[in-house]
Amino acid sequence: MCGIVGAVAERNITAVLVEGLKRLEYRGYDSAGVALLTEQGALDRRRRVGKVSELQAALQAEPLAGRLGIAHTRWATHGAPSERNAHPHFSGQELAVVHNGIIENHEELREQLKGLGYVFTSDTDTETIVHLLEHTLKSYADLADALKVAVKQLHGAYGLAVISARQPDRLLAARSGSPLVIGLGLGENFLASDQLALRQVTDRFMYLEEGDIAEIKRDSVQIWTVDGEAVERESVQYHEGAEAADKGEYRHFMLKEIFEQPRVVQRTLEGRLGSDHVLVQAFGPQAAELFAKVKNVQIVACGTSYHAGMVARYWLEELAGIPCQIEVASEFRYRKVVVQPDTLFVSISQSGETADTLAALRNAKDKAPGQGGYLASLVICNVGTSSLVRESDLCLLTQAGPEIGVASTKAFTTQLVGLMLLTLALGQVRGTLDKALEAELVDELRRLPTRLGEALAMDKTVEKISELFAEKHHSLFLGRGAQYPVAMEGALKLKEISYIHAEAYPAGELKHGPLALVDSDMPVVTVAPNNELLEKLKSNLQEVRARGGELIVFADQQAGMRNGEGTHVVNMPHIHDLLAPILYTIPLQLLSYHVAVLKGTDVDQPRNLAKSVTVE
Ligand code: G6P
Secondary structure, three states: OOEEEEEEOOOOOHHHHHHHHHHHHHHOOOEEEEEEEOOOOOEEEEEEEOOHHHHHHHHHHOOOOOOEEEEEEEOOOOOOOOOOOOOOEEEOOOEEEEEEEEEOOHHHHHHHHHHOOOOOOOOOOHHHHHHHHHHHOOOOOOHHHHHHHHHOOOOEEEEEEEEEOOOOOEEEEEEEEOOOEEEEOOOOEEEEOOHHHHOOOOOEEEEOOOOOEEEEEOOOEEEEOOOOOEEOOOEEEOOOOHHHHOOOOOOOHHHHHHHOHHHHHHHHHOOOEOOOOEOHHHHOOOHHHHHOOOOEEEEEEOHHHHHHHHHHHHHHHHHOOOOEEEEEHHHHOOOOOOOOOOEEEEEEEOOOOOHHHHHHHHHHOOOOEOOOEOOEEEEEEOOOOOHHHHHOOEEEEOOOOOOOOOOOOHHHHHHHHHHHHHHHHHHHHHOOOOHHHHHHHHHHHHHHHHHHHHHHOOHHHHHHHHHHHOOOOEEEEEEOOOHHHHHHHHHHHHHHHHOOEEEEEEHHHHHHOHHHHOOOOOOEEEEEOOOOOHHHHHHHHHHHHHOOOOEEEEEEOOOOOOOEOOEEEEEEOOOOHHHHHHHHHHHHHHHHHHHHHHHOOOOOOOOOOOOOOOOO
16 A cells, blocks of 8 residues: 655655655555655656656656655555646645645635635645645645644544655654654664665664654754644664565565465464463463453454464364454444443454554553453554554564565465464463363474475475466465464465456355356365364365366365366375464465466555555
């Protein structure tokens, strides 16, 4: 989704801005632009539809240099992806703005501003901000003062950065609903929507909080709350290795991230397992006391994280005996929910910034426990500095490291590990989990990285199978029990990166409709661990074969499934049934990856999609 980079320095910062945009490319976007205050004291910009490389080419053809500037990658919401809609947006030649988020009252503001004589040159909601600010500057000469007043008139979500030709020593920023971070340098300072954009220039960051307005100069940073009160925000050192920004030996970030899974799963387990039990304090010092009171769990998430939550529901009910509900955040946040007493609200998110999930958490915190509210909130998240982590009572950080590929892979498997730890911790504290079973699962978790490595070793076999999809336009994914959400995640991966239509069904639902679609043009992918549902699943597969459907079955080596005409069986390492969803995810990720490579799509940045969806 949209990305922001800004800088104020003593040197030409064009390269810093462009490199920052490149680092944000993974988030998904459709146009890019940069505006600088030139040595002549005028604002100038370059904007291009398409990749940052197009913008770079434009900058090579017509260079721009300056010591104060802002840059943006845009993911279109209001107005088509076009050069005139790309940011930065100007008001006259004095002011430039870049913006992430959505201004909901933009139509009303546009009318008012047109009435005041402002001429709009784009279809964006963002352009209203820059003209509104220009108008406010007529009454409040100082840029920070004007911004404080102007943002009060904006409804919706924004992370924005502003520069002015008249006040050339400062970069202004405001945050409400879209994250912003200040990068602290020596005699120069930076701004971005994600610290990854600034890792090449600094490792010290200051995170803006909701409502904050910041004035960033070369050698100072001043921050005010929404009420205009000056505040200090802590500066933190970022320790993540530089590894993430580099594909290494891999052709795509997605493949690199798939292969990182044994290591990051290992990291997610580190320090969280005792000899035969889960360490409950891994969820925070007050976790044991809180978990003892939990009688229900409500999970809320989006996309791949939602699928992780769906798997967790099977675990929580089966292992910990806790009733669990799960819902996508975009639905949950607008629904009148009846909260059962002593319900733990659990959100799951890779980024920790997904707008709907964050809004759902905020709604959940509206009412106090005992007065129709939740007992407490817990987040399973990959970014320790994110809004969801800061606003939740408890958190468990998945240690996946930065995930660059838009299609989520290692974040999903580490979320599953986190959710298994949560299930065991809740079961342990509430005394509903058999101690021997907990010890067995702890043992199995320790062996999980090795099992994941074995599954990855099947890469070449899966690559061969991917050829079956080269000419196909549709596919079905089937699973039963906790493998149903795994099938959903497999189908999501395939559609996200190969653009092949893929639908997932619980295998038992096949006869209630989807069977009508099955013919030799519709490959059917199935995950078949060796559990009590295996025989039922085998019957479902017969139903597919009888209609000429081609089957791809990822089956436990002990499941007794054989290759045959129209049936391609890939034998999977044997694993404890409760951990099978984590293992069976791997071949489905590899399958979608290889199909996408065959199709020649943009694997790491699939069309129309964004890594972190910070708008509704
Ligand atoms: C976007 C991403 C998905 C991700 C979803 C939820 O759609 O492309 O990969 O699963 O957002 O994101 P979150 O950061 O909350 O897990």
